[in-house]
Amino acid sequence: xxxxxxxxxxxxxxxxxxxxxxxxxxxxxxxxxxxxxxxxxxxxxxxxxxxxxxxxxxxxxxxxxxxxxxxxxxxxxxxxxxxxxxxxxxxxxxxxxxxxxxxxxxxxxxxxxxxxxxxxxxxxxxxxxxxxxxxxxxxxxxxxxxxxxxxxxxxxxxxxxxxxxxxxxxxxxxxxxxxxxxxxxxxxxxxxxxxxxxxxxxxxxxxxxxxxxxxxxxxxxxxxxxxxxxxxxxxxxxxxxxxxxxxxxxxxxxxxxxxxxxxxxxxxxxxxxxxxxxxxxxxxxxxxxxxxxxxxxxxxxxxxxxxxxxxxxxxxxxxxxxxxx
Amino acid sequence: xxxxxxxxxxxxxxxxxxxxxxxxxxxxxxxxxxxxxxxxxxxxxxxxxxxxxxxxxxxxxxxxxxxxxxxxxxxxxxxxxxxxxxxxxxxxxxxxxxxxxxxxxxxxxxxxxxxxxxxxxxxxxxxxxxxxxxxxxxxxxxxxxxxxxxxxxxxxxxxxxxxxxxxxxxxxxxxxxxxxxxxxxxxxxxxxxxxxxxxxxxxxxxxxxxxxxxxxxxxxxxxxxxxxxxxxxxxxxxxxxxxxxxxxxxxxxxxxxxxxxxxxxxxxxxxxxxxxxxxxxxxxxxxxxxxxxxxxxxxxxxxxxxxxxxxxxxxxxxxxxxxxxxxxxxxxxxxxxxxxxxxxxxxxxxxxxxxxxxxxxxxxxxxxxxxxxxxxxxxxxxxxxxxxxxxxxxxxxxxxxxxxxxxxxxxxxxxxxxxxxxxxxxxxxxxxxxxxxxxxxxxxxxxxxxxxxxxxxxxxxxxxxxxxxxxxxxxxxxxxxxxxxxxxxxxxxxxxxxx
Numbered sequence: 001x002x003x004x005x006x007x008x009x010x011x012x013x014x015x016x017x018x019x020x021x022x023x024x025x026x027x028x029x030x031x032x033x034x035x036x037x038x039x040x041x042x043x044x045x046x047x048x049x050x051x052x053x054x055x056x057x058x059x060x061x062x063x064x065x066x067x068x069x070x071x072x073x074x075x076x077x078x079x080x081x082x083x084x085x086x087x088x089x090x091x092x093x094x095x096x097x098x099x100x101x102x103x104x105x106x107x108x109x110x111x112x113x114x115x116x117x118x119x120x121x122x123x124x125x126x127x128x129x130x131x132x133x134x135x136x137x138x139x140x141x142x143x144x145x146x147x148x149x150x151x152x153x154x155x156x157x158x159x160x161x162x163x164x165x166x167x168x169x170x171x172x173x174x175x176x177x178x179x180x181x182x183x184x185x186x187x188x189x190x191x192x193x194x195x196x197x198x199x200x201x202x203x204x205x206x207x208x209x210x211x212x213x214x215x216x217x218x219x220x221x222x223x224x225x226x227x228x229x230x231x232x233x234x235x236x237x238x239x240x241x242x243x244x245x246x247x248x249x250x251x252x253x254x255x256x257x258x259x260x261x262x263x264x265x266x267x268x269x270x271x272x273x274x275x276x277x278x279x280x281x282x283x284x285x286x287x288x289x290x291x292x293x294x295x296x297x298x299x300x301x302x303x304x305x306x307x308x309x310x311x312x313x314x315x316x317x318x319x320x321x322x323x324x325x
Numbered sequence: 326x327x328x329x330x331x332x333x334x335x336x337x338x339x340x341x342x343x344x345x346x347x348x349x350x351x352x353x354x355x356x357x358x359x360x361x362x363x364x365x366x367x368x369x370x371x372x373x374x375x376x377x378x379x380x381x382x383x384x385x386x387x388x389x390x391x392x393x394x395x396x397x398x399x400x401x402x403x404x405x406x407x408x409x410x411x412x413x414x415x416x417x418x419x420x421x422x423x424x425x426x427x428x429x430x431x432x433x434x435x436x437x438x439x440x441x442x443x444x445x446x447x448x449x450x451x452x453x454x455x456x457x458x459x460x461x462x463x464x465x466x467x468x469x470x471x472x473x474x475x476x477x478x479x480x481x482x483x484x485x486x487x488x489x490x491x492x493x494x495x496x497x498x499x500x501x502x503x504x505x506x507x508x509x510x511x512x513x514x515x516x517x518x519x520x521x522x523x524x525x526x527x528x529x530x531x532x533x534x535x536x537x538x539x540x541x542x543x544x545x546x547x548x549x550x551x552x553x554x555x556x557x558x559x560x561x562x563x564x565x566x567x568x569x570x571x572x573x574x575x576x577x578x579x580x581x582x583x584x585x586x587x588x589x590x591x592x593x594x595x596x597x598x599x600x601x602x603x604x605x606x607x608x609x610x611x612x613x614x615x616x617x618x619x620x621x622x623x624x625x626x627x628x629x630x631x632x633x634x635x636x637x638x639x640x641x642x643x644x645x646x647x648x649x650x651x652x653x654x655x656x657x658x659x660x661x662x663x664x665x666x667x668x669x670x671x672x673x674x675x676x677x678x679x680x681x682x683x684x685x686x687x688x689x690x691x692x693x694x695x696x697x698x699x700x701x702x703x704x705x706x707x708x709x710x711x712x713x714x715x716x717x718x719x720x721x722x723x724x725x726x727x728x729x730x731x732x733x734x735x736x737x738x739x740x741x742x743x744x745x746x747x748x749x750x751x752x753x754x755x756x757x758x759x760x761x762x763x764x765x766x767x768x769x770x771x772x773x774x775x776x777x778x779x780x781x782x783x784x785x786x787x788x789x790x791x792x793x794x795x796x797x798x799x800x801x802x803x804x805x806x807x808x809x810x811x812x813x814x815x816x817x818x819x820x821x822x823x824x
Contacts, residue, residue: 196649
């Protein structure tokens, strides 16, 4: 146990040194030392995105060093609250977040919102896929919407946490089918894994998840993919989009990067350029490929408009689900 | 035969020097983080993922598996010696293990845990290699109603941890169940009992409660009595090693532990905790001297320890065959697979046989390395008990706080740890058992969610619990376990009257 203790102390000292850091000598030429917060635990989507950015930013030299911190809790609202206070006016602090945080802010009635932070860029957008068990009588999206129309409560959906992107998609499809989205019978599971088991065990009508999570089963023929929720088809995947099939629904599990409140226009521009350079690098393209993420880059201005429309849309659908006032 | 041949090839892969090195690094790291409360294998693997990005996929996955198995070993060490379970799966181990350590039998307790883990790990890894395809088909057919019935069975068995008074046991259980409600409800997304504190939205961490109640509560209690009635734990009494009697009493619980751990671990929502509860109860029921339970019965360490290691191997069944991560560590390992462009699932065994079988073979190797690493350590570990009590408990407090901060660096979490510590002290002072509170926190939310999922799927019809053969059988066993002792007692009285 002594050995372990000693190592931990060394680690702690190391981390302390990193934290203390040398204040960035404000010369335009030297790349900055950045901090990226993932408002979630290590290993999740936002954390992985933050760490991938860290990896690419230091590899291509736009940042001298990047430190990733994790502040988990309450769908990201704990991290957001901390970020709003800590990163105010700071030109070197960033935060990764996504659509789940938009939903969590609304349903947790968080006192801080994404309106307070400065959007820098939209990063990735993973399409969701709607699947049914391979031997289900439902063969197409039209069959599914017909089933919903006939018996909305009897159409059982399986997916991730309540109020998350999966739930939002299920509710939007129900609404598009002409039924009351508030009556969507959505069974929330803690991860893609359990939802997948429910699908394979044929206990639910349809399932929603990120394409990557169901990919293995779709390729093996155990699940039938009805449609993806992205604006365009996935490269190399022969699954139509909901829009193609006449269901006007589009939900993408997007992630974006933000800076703190009250930063100067000049700092915002610098960070935007830095992030843009990172996202346009071949190294980032490699990361996207390795992780199976879809590029969904949008610069600050476009991202800000997009964010506003997402907030309205998510608020509306959560309200119909009884999760927002 | 095909599997045997494939396993042979797997050993060829696993015996490559670099892979052996990775396995060794993994088990050492795993044992170390298992010993530290709060830092589990999941966090360690998550932190190592970006570091291993450039490494060979086989090697790093082998290392991750080593960490996973190692963590299961390490967790029991602190549970036995310091009454501080490193993770929820070793809560049960602390019950008997710590009693053994206090009466000078820490050596045999650690030995039966280590050997039991080895035996269980090895058998379960064989199960993974040969039974995976069969087991996984059963596992996906396990519906929410079956899980709920399994939870009911587990609840019935909780009474075994109640100690002397059922009322006090139920009080402690109710505390755990109430704490289990705190947080955002998974099924509706609404906050329950959070009082607007965002840090409570994710619910109460099992390790925070367990470490608070067990370790901090214990430290406060010992401190409160130190002046006028100092406790003198006996560092070592008798052999450091297991006696012939210990072996005789351990081997059956080991095997039964595998029987609980492996299949339940393979269930997508089975987990490592329930098999340890079931194993503990079974051993208590089957023991020749049930009155020894609560005072350091070796069966109560051997069974649960075997069960939690077997469940670790069980977890890999759905992960490798379906791509279903069923524990936090498995979820992060899945991310590891995906990092290398590998998609675990039905096609992984055919697409990447060298990798899968190499991984399975290295599990055998990791298991062997762990026992070689851990048995000699026992002699060093038990010396911890010779440290003067004030020093030892001060150390425990530091460890407990550090572990909590490492897993979630927030003031609220630390305040909760201290709060639970004070509750733990009061529960000891007024003689309430601690384990049921932790069990309630683990089982409560699971039972709650699974029951409501069942009802959501049956459109509100409770009969679904009895219509499915699986859940009906489990509920019947639970009912029997509940009623049988009462009936038997009644029968005895009846016979006594006859005489």
